[in-house]
Amino acid sequence: xxxxxxxxxxxxxxxxxxxxxxxxxxxxxxxxxxxxxxxxxxxxxxxxxxxxxxxxxxxxxxxxxxxxxxxxxxxxxxxxxxxxxxxxxxxxxxxxxxxxxxxxxxxxxxxxxxxxxxxxxxxxxxxxxxxxxxxxxxxxxxxxxxxxxxxxxxxxxxxxxxxxxxxxxxxxxxxxxxxxxxxxxxxxxxxxxxxxxxxxxxxxxxxxxxxxxxxxxxxxxxxxxxxxxxxxxxxxxxxxxxxxxxxxxxxxxxxxxxxxxxxxxxxxxxxxxxxxxxxxxxxxxxxxxxxxxxxxxxxxxxxxxxxxxxxxxxxxxxxxxx
Amino acid sequence: xxxxxxxxxxxxxxxxxxxxxxxxxxxxxxxxxxxxxxxxxxxxxxxxxxxxxxxxxxxxxxxxxxxxxxxxxxxxxxxxxxxxxxxxxxxxxxxxxxxxxxxxxxxxxxxxxxxxxxxxxxxxxxxxxxxxxxxxxxxxxxxxxxxxxxxxxxxxxxxxxxxxxxxxxxxxxxxxxxxxxxxxxxxxxxxxxxxxxxxxxxxxxxxxxxxxxxxxxxxxxxxxxxxxxxxxxxxxxxxxxxxxxxxxxxxxxxxxxxxxxxxxxxxxxxxxxxxxxxxxxxxxxxxxxxxxxxxxxxxxxxxxxxxxxxxxxxxxxxxxxx
Amino acid sequence: xxxxxxxxxxxxxxxxxxxxxxxxxxxxxxxxxxxxxxxxxxxxxxxxxxxxxxxxxxxxxxxxxxxxxxxxxxxxxxxxxxxxxxxxxxxxxxxxxxxxxxxxxxxxxxxxxxxxxxxxxxxxxxxxxxxxxxxxxxxxxxxxxxxxxxxxxxxxxxxxxxxxxxxxxxxxxxxxxxxxxxxxxxxxxxxxxxxxxxxxxxxxxxxxxxxxxxxxxxxxxxxxxxxxxxxxxxxxxxxxxxxxxxxxxxxxxxxxxxxxxxxxxxxxxxxxxxxxxxxxxxxxxxxxxxxxxxxxxxxxxxxxxxxxxxxxxxxxxxxxxx
Numbered sequence: 001x002x003x004x005x006x007x008x009x010x011x012x013x014x015x016x017x018x019x020x021x022x023x024x025x026x027x028x029x030x031x032x033x034x035x036x037x038x039x040x041x042x043x044x045x046x047x048x049x050x051x052x053x054x055x056x057x058x059x060x061x062x063x064x065x066x067x068x069x070x071x072x073x074x075x076x077x078x079x080x081x082x083x084x085x086x087x088x089x090x091x092x093x094x095x096x097x098x099x100x101x102x103x104x105x106x107x108x109x110x111x112x113x114x115x116x117x118x119x120x121x122x123x124x125x126x127x128x129x130x131x132x133x134x135x136x137x138x139x140x141x142x143x144x145x146x147x148x149x150x151x152x153x154x155x156x157x158x159x160x161x162x163x164x165x166x167x168x169x170x171x172x173x174x175x176x177x178x179x180x181x182x183x184x185x186x187x188x189x190x191x192x193x194x195x196x197x198x199x200x201x202x203x204x205x206x207x208x209x210x211x212x213x214x215x216x217x218x219x220x221x222x223x224x225x226x227x228x229x230x231x232x233x234x235x236x237x238x239x240x241x242x243x244x245x246x247x248x249x250x251x252x253x254x255x256x257x258x259x260x261x262x263x264x265x266x267x268x269x270x271x272x273x274x275x276x277x278x279x280x281x282x283x284x285x286x287x288x289x290x291x292x293x294x295x296x297x298x299x300x301x302x303x304x305x306x307x308x309x310x311x312x313x314x315x316x317x318x319x320x321x322x
Numbered sequence: 323x324x325x326x327x328x329x330x331x332x333x334x335x336x337x338x339x340x341x342x343x344x345x346x347x348x349x350x351x352x353x354x355x356x357x358x359x360x361x362x363x364x365x366x367x368x369x370x371x372x373x374x375x376x377x378x379x380x381x382x383x384x385x386x387x388x389x390x391x392x393x394x395x396x397x398x399x400x401x402x403x404x405x406x407x408x409x410x411x412x413x414x415x416x417x418x419x420x421x422x423x424x425x426x427x428x429x430x431x432x433x434x435x436x437x438x439x440x441x442x443x444x445x446x447x448x449x450x451x452x453x454x455x456x457x458x459x460x461x462x463x464x465x466x467x468x469x470x471x472x473x474x475x476x477x478x479x480x481x482x483x484x485x486x487x488x489x490x491x492x493x494x495x496x497x498x499x500x501x502x503x504x505x506x507x508x509x510x511x512x513x514x515x516x517x518x519x520x521x522x523x524x525x526x527x528x529x530x531x532x533x534x535x536x537x538x539x540x541x542x543x544x545x546x547x548x549x550x551x552x553x554x555x556x557x558x559x560x561x562x563x564x565x566x567x568x569x570x571x572x573x574x575x576x577x578x579x580x581x582x583x584x585x586x587x588x589x590x591x592x593x594x595x596x597x598x599x600x601x602x603x604x605x606x607x608x609x610x611x612x613x614x615x616x617x618x619x620x621x622x623x624x625x626x627x628x629x630x631x632x633x634x635x636x637x638x639x640x641x642x643x644x
Numbered sequence: 645x646x647x648x649x650x651x652x653x654x655x656x657x658x659x660x661x662x663x664x665x666x667x668x669x670x671x672x673x674x675x676x677x678x679x680x681x682x683x684x685x686x687x688x689x690x691x692x693x694x695x696x697x698x699x700x701x702x703x704x705x706x707x708x709x710x711x712x713x714x715x716x717x718x719x720x721x722x723x724x725x726x727x728x729x730x731x732x733x734x735x736x737x738x739x740x741x742x743x744x745x746x747x748x749x750x751x752x753x754x755x756x757x758x759x760x761x762x763x764x765x766x767x768x769x770x771x772x773x774x775x776x777x778x779x780x781x782x783x784x785x786x787x788x789x790x791x792x793x794x795x796x797x798x799x800x801x802x803x804x805x806x807x808x809x810x811x812x813x814x815x816x817x818x819x820x821x822x823x824x825x826x827x828x829x830x831x832x833x834x835x836x837x838x839x840x841x842x843x844x845x846x847x848x849x850x851x852x853x854x855x856x857x858x859x860x861x862x863x864x865x866x867x868x869x870x871x872x873x874x875x876x877x878x879x880x881x882x883x884x885x886x887x888x889x890x891x892x893x894x895x896x897x898x899x900x901x902x903x904x905x906x907x908x909x910x911x912x913x914x915x916x917x918x919x920x921x922x923x924x925x926x927x928x929x930x931x932x933x934x935x936x937x938x939x940x941x942x943x944x945x946x947x948x949x950x951x952x953x954x955x956x957x958x959x960x961x962x963x964x965x966x
Contacts, residue, residue, distance in 0.1 A: 525731045
């Protein structure tokens with residue numbers, strides 16, 4: 001598994017700070033260099049819905065392998081598999097599978113998107129399936145962008161289990177160590193902060209230990225530059241019997257360099273489950289929705305919940321056979 | 323508490339590396355931009371005496387709120403409150419209160435101090451009180467600067483409980499991750515190193531677990547640039563029955579960029595208490611002072627100790643009512 | 645011990661990330677500045693064989709002292725001693741002794757090696773001994789460079805205890821926080837990653853807890869720049885009754901800046917021992933060598949093992965008397 005061209009191993013302690021996400025971008029360099037004349041940097045544009053199958057423990061070695069599965073004119077789809085290996089017992093298990101979309105930007109002018117040299121497909125069907133995924137995500141990105149005007153306002157003296165009761169936000173000044181070599185925030189840094197806010201929202205709501213079960217597609221609408229102040233806000237949108245859905249926004253204020261307006265950079269839905277002291281999922285208190293907007297968002301969340309549940313039942317068979 | 327314009331929340335694990343101090347500087351940007359034409363960076367000039375009321379535990383969420391309480395022509399006073407929230411029980415408590423002074427520097431020329439646009443005061447008394455605090459700290463900064471020629475020399479084969487026995491120093495090369503976007507050391511990084519040295523001095527003296535009780539006003543006399551080598555030295559100056567006062571100096575050698583002379587960048591007094599295994603304060607061995615300088619510093623420390631004790635008794639009533 | 649010109653103290657937690665190695669380079673600055681006209685940066689060229697005498701524990705204070713022991717025309721030999729102090733008991737012990745070679749590079753043109761101003765020796769013999777060490781390491785660097793063409797290929801379905809069974813590799817993108825102020829990877833960062841890979845190889849082979857016993861001379865053949873992707877690969881070369889020797893390579897791909905070829909930047913041999921649950925060394929499974937190359941490397945490793953064993957018996961007497 002280890003030591004071949006497109007896969008790599010990591011001690012688990014190194015994986016925490018978004019290394020999982022940093023890695024695929026490494027692999028794009030050789031690909032891009034083959035065909036383009038201009039030097040480029042791969043900007044993370046979208047992470048498809050990711051289910052966390054199993055936690056990774058300290059002392060384990062993570063094996064990350066990735067391959068390019070589709071290229072459009074201006075974007076690259078990368079499939080990533082994360083395996084966890086207990087080096088003492090030798091046991092390996094899949095902890096994570098993810099699909100990421102990258103866009104190559106010119107190193108001379110990071111606002112210029114470069115063309116992607118096409119890959120060769122083993123079967124014509126692979127290209128057709130990829131094209132379908134490409135069109136679907138393009139549409140969904142558009143829809144998300146339109147929904148993005150929403151702002152989370154502070155609520156004073158909220159009642160328990162309402163949306164206002166658990167909503168939370170963090171502020172973070174983007175420093176040099178958060179950034180890539182080209183001065184943009186690592187996708188993994190943003191995702192870690194989003195998960196932290198979502199986790200605080202979930203814990204405030206149910207007052208128990210909680211764990212991330214899945215992250216819905218994360219769309220990176222705009223790059224975040226070094227020196228920005230980012231506000232990461234989260235609010236609960238939906239509760240099923242044993243899960244909570246939390247919507248998280250990342251807004252960027254480009255203070256230092258230019259007096260540009262605040263903009264919505266990233267948004268996503270996180271799903272958490274509540275755990276008993278024995279680590280088993282337990283029922284969560286139901287979310288109390290009050291305003292029309294909160295009711296609409298609850299219904300939207302229910303739609304996503306049911307859709308995912310249906311998809312999972314379809315996928316269960318092939319997944320367990322792998 | 324969370325999610326309003328001038329406050330922010332943080333998981334406790336993120337707070338350690340000086341984030342407490344980084345935050346207020348964030349809040350100054352909007353203020354400064356409103357009134358000044360030139361882009362600026364807020365340089366930390368002074369942290370007023372800070373008492374550590376209660377430790378923050380892992381898993382708790384820190385709420386940091388801050389407001390500008392006074393502006394002079396060239397400086398800004400910021401009051402910061404740190405609350406710790408146990409998100410499982412919902413309990414909150416004040417862990418820290420601090421007052422910081424910032425000076426706005428031009429981004430085009432960081433040696434140029436900009437003018438601060440004045441704030442509006444709710445009552446005239448607030449401005450008068452602020453002015454009094456401003457004058458007091460200005461005077462004290464001057465006094466401290468004069469005292470700053472002192473150097474800590476190595477002592478060979480010192481006797482237990484003498485000043486030389488516990489004095490300690492660290493050396494640190496200021497790297498990129500210690501610095502702000504403009505290449506100056508974060509105030510929080512310096513303060514963390516100072517606390518480390520003071521902690522080593524205290525532990526060497528009393529051979530028990532020790533904890534920071536308070537930090538006297540910290541004056542940042544001069545900026546420290548990326549590439550400097552800083553020497554942080556600490557020596558015990560005074561012991562009361564259950565506390566130890568340690569003086570800490572930070573000296574900077576600007577090796578890499580220019581062959582400038584070593585200069586005293588920061589100095590402060592830290593107060594530590596010794597703890598029993600049950601975490602209760604216990605008596606500390608008395609400091610053995612030998613030279614005239616040591617005796618003078620002991621008396622000075624006693625003065626500060628008695629003054630603080632008197633102040634605390636005055637403040638106790640309003641503080642417990644808050 | 646602390647607080648004199650050429651020594652420094654550090655809490656043990658700060659020591660992990662290669663601080664041990666960063667420190668001596670600090671001390672070279674004053675030396676170089678005295679004699680050279682041009683500003684320079686000290687590049688780590690080689691670390692001599694290092695035995696880990698004793699682990700350093702959390703809460704202990706590390707005392708690092710160093711002195712220049714020899715200068716050739718273009719290089720500086722530095723001897724470093726690391727003492728660990730338990731500040732509660734006051735007990736100190738040597739944890740580490742190392743000899744490092746640095747080369748001064750011009751800050752204006754980092755490809756230009758500057759001349760080193762000669763030091764004064766207390767006795768003529770010190771200079772002669774130093775010259776002998778200089779010639780020896782120069783020869784060994786040359787030999788290592790020639791051996792460096794080797795590549796570690798992936799092996800599919802390897803048998804337990806073969807070389808292919810435990811061989812491992814990591815990939816790392818060199819980010820800003822891995823680098824010195826001049827954009828080159830810290831020697832300590834590289835050494836930490838090499839130790840991680842060697843540790844994974846050792847643990848895969850013997851399925852027990854393992855600990856680094858010694859590191860053979862590490863030769864830094866070429867600088868690694870910010871933005872490189874480095875591949876760190878390790879394979880077992882030799883097993884004695886209670887120790888394992890692992891060869892580690894660091895290869896750099898200078899993707900981002902220039903489409904230069906991959907090059908071998910660093911290589912070294914690590915020796916690990918296998919520990920029982922009580923922390924005592926236990927016998928290790930013998931390495932199964934299959935190919936001619938593997939057999940040759942096993943014999944070479946045996947040679948190094950016997951040579952070191954012989955040297956240690958000679959050195960044992962003076963060492964225990966110190």
